[in-house]
Amino acid sequence: MRKSVIFDMDGTLFQTNKILELSLEDTFNYLKSLGKWDGHTPIEKYREIMGVPLPEVWETLLPNHTMKIREEVNQYFLETLVENIHRGKGALYPHVESILTHLKENDYSLFIASNGLTTYLEAIVTQYHLDRWVSEVFSxxxxxxxxxxxxxxxxxxKYDVKAGAVVGDRLSDIKAAKENGLISIGCRFDFAKEEELSQADFVVNDLMELENLLIKK
Structure with a gap:
């Protein structure tokens, strides 16, 4: 029976932290230029909620702003993220290409399931040619x-998955695995929280550890 691995993107395959502060700073400077923000960019607050869908991000960071402003900010932020990706400001985590190659060679079907928006995910896939390994990206x-x-x-x-794992850094990834009868593998990377990782079946500090967890089973 062919197995599958479903990866999260941000904080799991892609080092979002490398472009996060740049993009968020630019976005809040844009808000300031509109006269809609006064103060520091809430980067730490964003780090706390990293991994949630963007509508929830703006509800948290801009609780007193209108829906129209949030939508405008969301679009600006997305465009800034994509621009920084194409400018080569981001990076994959160490050994991403190696582990994806090993899994593919061992007949695993690979997918990405992300809380990121489609345009953003497509930019990462294109920049790093992830479609060499990944069958489909789901937003x-x-x-x-x-x-x-x-x-x-x-x-x-869609793919009639019978067995496999979800690999991610946040509680939503762990819950997604458990609620769908898959193995949950937490990544102790930039945005991970220990209280969330404690609920995973396994935790890795480096993606190459997946080789022992999955391939050599």
């Missing part, structure tokens, strides 16, 4: 509920 935009568990279920249903 939270495709799910009305904005729930990672439902997004993973869509992959399972």
């Amino acid at each position: 939270i935009e495709q799910i009305q509920t904005l729930n990672k568990s439902d997004l993973v279920k869509r992959i399972i249903d």
Whole structure:
């Protein structure tokens, strides 16, 4: 029986922290230019909630702003993220290409399920040629509920996944695995929280550890 691995993108495959501060700073400077923000860029607050869908991000960071302003900011932020990706400001985590190659060579089907928006995910896939290994990338935009568990279920249903794992750094990834009968593997990377990782079946500090967890089983 062929197995599958479903990866999160931000904080799992892609080092979002390398472009996060740049893009967020630029976005809040834009808000200041509109006279809609006064103060420091809430980078630490964003780090705390990293991994949630963007509508929830702006509800948290801009609780007193209108929906129209949030949507405008969301679009500006997305465009800035994509620009920084194409300018080579981001990076994959160490050994991403190696582990994806090993998994593919061992007949694993590989997917990405992310709370990121489609345009953003496509920019990362294009920049780093992830389509060499990944069968399909799924964005939270495709799910009305904005729930990672439902997004993973869509992959399972579409590709008739019978066994496998979800690899990610946040609780939403761990829950998505458990609620769909898959192995949960937490990544102790930039945005991970120990209280969330404690709920995973396994935790890795480096993606190459997946070789022992998955391939050599």
